[in-house]
Amino acid sequence: MAGLSVVEAEQTAVSAGAGLRVENVTHVFETGAESLMALNGVSLEVEAETFYGIVGPSGCGKSSLLLMMAGLLQPSEGRIAIGDETVSKPLPEDIGVVFQESSLLPWKTARENVEFPLYLRGVDRRVRERAALEMLELVGLGEFANRRPHELSGGMKQRVAIARGFCQNPDILLMDEPFAALDEQTRMTLGDELLHLWDRNKKTVVFVTHSLTEAVYLCDKVAVMSARPGEILDIVDIDLPRPRTYDMMATEKFGRLRARIWELIRRTQQK
Amino acid sequence: MKNAGRLLAQLAIVAAMFLFWEMAVRTGLANARIVPPPSEVLPRAITMLGDPVVLHNLWITSAQVMLAFVLVAPIGVAIGLLLGESDYFGRAFKPFFFFVASVPKSVFLPVFILAFGIGFTQKVAFGMFQAIFVLVISAIAAAESVSPDYLKMARAYGASRRQIYVDIYLPAMLPVIVEGLRLGMIFNITGVLFAEMYVSRAGLGHLVSTWGMSFQMVNLFAGILLAASLSIAVNELLRWYENRVGAWRG
Numbered sequence A: 001m002a003g004l005s006v007v008e009a010e011q012t013a014v015s016a017g018a019g020l021r022v023e024n025v026t027h028v029f030e031t032g033a034e035s036l037m038a039l040n041g042v043s044l045e046v047e048a049e050t051f052y053g054i055v056g057p058s059g060c061g062k063s064s065l066l067l068m069m070a071g072l073l074q075p076s077e078g079r080i081a082i083g084d085e086t087v088s089k090p091l092p093e094d095i096g097v098v099f100q101e102s103s104l105l106p107w108k109t110a111r112e113n114v115e116f117p118l119y120l121r122g123v124d125r126r127v128r129e130r131a132a133l134e135m136l137e138l139v140g141l142g143e144f145a146n147r148r149p150h151e152l153s154g155g156m157k158q159r160v161a162i163a164r165g166f167c168q169n170p171d172i173l174l175m176d177e178p179f180a181a182l183d184e185q186t187r188m189t190l191g192d193e194l195l196h197l198w199d200r201n202k203k204t205v206v207f208v209t210h211s212l213t214e215a216v217y218l219c220d221k222v223a224v225m226s227a228r229p230g231e232i233l234d235i236v237d238i239d240l241p242r243p244r245t246y247d248m249m250a251t252e253k254f255g256r257l258r259a260r261i262w263e264l265i266r267r268t269q270q271k
Numbered sequence B: 001m002k003n004a005g006r007l008l009a010q011l012a013i014v015a016a017m018f019l020f021w022e023m024a025v026r027t028g029l030a031n032a033r034i035v036p037p038p039s040e041v042l043p044r045a046i047t048m049l050g051d052p053v054v055l056h057n058l059w060i061t062s063a064q065v066m067l068a069f070v071l072v073a074p075i076g077v078a079i080g081l082l083l084g085e086s087d088y089f090g091r092a093f094k095p096f097f098f099f100v101a102s103v104p105k106s107v108f109l110p111v112f113i114l115a116f117g118i119g120f121t122q123k124v125a126f127g128m129f130q131a132i133f134v135l136v137i138s139a140i141a142a143a144e145s146v147s148p149d150y151l152k153m154a155r156a157y158g159a160s161r162r163q164i165y166v167d168i169y170l171p172a173m174l175p176v177i178v179e180g181l182r183l184g185m186i187f188n189i190t191g192v193l194f195a196e197m198y199v200s201r202a203g204l205g206h207l208v209s210t211w212g213m214s215f216q217m218v219n220l221f222a223g224i225l226l227a228a229s230l231s232i233a234v235n236e237l238l239r240w241y242e243n244r245v246g247a248w249r250g
């Protein structure tokens, strides 16, 4: 990827292959008179280049945790660190984000959306255009580079958002239920494509999902959270070999891992 | 190709309307003394465009409309953005604008005559007054239409404050603001013409009102045609721009 040279040169200045540490993070939302504890003493050790899943009942603080990792929300207590550096503001060169649908800018074309992070950083126009086109090729949307989001299907839009997350080549990619709005077939396909991209270009991925199958299929580790206030119930090691294949889903091991996560969630929902 | 077809259909409708009007007068369906036929009105409207008196009055009206618009657009948009963006000001003043917007503004005209006298300033002020509410309300809608998801995404990718305004707020709001400007312009033209017809010494509204009261029906209808053409032209121009900057809305 010669087109990325400028971006990559910048990148090497930052620690290569960064992991992410969540140290005893508690978060309380103060809204007027009320205060609401969203997270309680959450600690995670996300090692560099792992695919790390987070699952938990809705409202348990997963999105809030991701916002804190992205530097968009400050923990009330505890800290989040990349290497030795505390994350206290967005670090766009180290961290990419992919949210649920709707965060593509509708007035920009697919290509302009993908290059937006590079544009914000003032990367030369020709360089960022090349980088964006290459990324769009990789997610199979080369022909759609000049289409706007309203002309794309839900799955295509999320491919563009993923391409945007990868385009500036961050060490860490945070994904908050990126496939939640898609139908099951599309989300399986996109999950596979994501694994391929990740294989070619290893990053530390934190992936929030409410699909247990998806969590087991994609991740190396899955942190299971309790109902609000979110606490870590357990961290399940997914010791399935890579590359992952569909027939693994039918194996007994896959089923056991999935059942283990479900058991944890089921118990917290009854609480 | 599709556009050409649509334009042709629209022209055909206009032609059909004039034809119907002509027929109605000729067959006696409409009273020719009150409604002159287009075969008289259209040529009169065209000769009027060469008449220095009419041109002078047309110019006065246009100047008032343009001045009122240039003055009121930034004020209205700025107030709307402030109210749409700031929780504090929004909660305090938004209801006021929504209430007053529903009051027919025409009843305030005598107040403007007392405050500014009769003439250019009064008509400009009244045009501004007519337009400001729709401008404020549409700018509020524009500010509120900016999805917090865009802001979250831009901040996560390190957008500066200036980049957030220039690259997120501005393009997201532009189509809604231009739509507001277009509606504001319609109200503005209405306000100026109405003020001229009520009491004034000059302007297209003044001419139309005089022709009507002295029973010069061909002139009256030609004047109406000019006023209509003027506002349709302005409206279509702004709508063209609105569609251009809002093509992404799909």
Ligand SMILES: Nc1ncnc2c1ncn2[C@@H]1O[C@H](COP(=O)(O)OP(=O)(O)O)[C@@H](O)[C@H]1O
Pocket (backbone or CB within 6 Å): A029, A030, A031, A036, A038, A056, A057, A058, A059, A060, A061, A062, A063, A064, A065, A228
């Ligand atoms: N900005 C906010 N202000 C107040 N409460 C919030 C805010 N954001 C989230 N919450 C609350 O915090 C809890 C956790 O929310 P969230 O992190 O979105 O959960 P999840 O992503 O796991 O569904 C929820 O009860 C939610 O209502």
Ligand SMILES: [Mg+2]
Pocket (backbone or CB within 6 Å): A062, A063, A064, A176
């Ligand atoms: Mg969430």
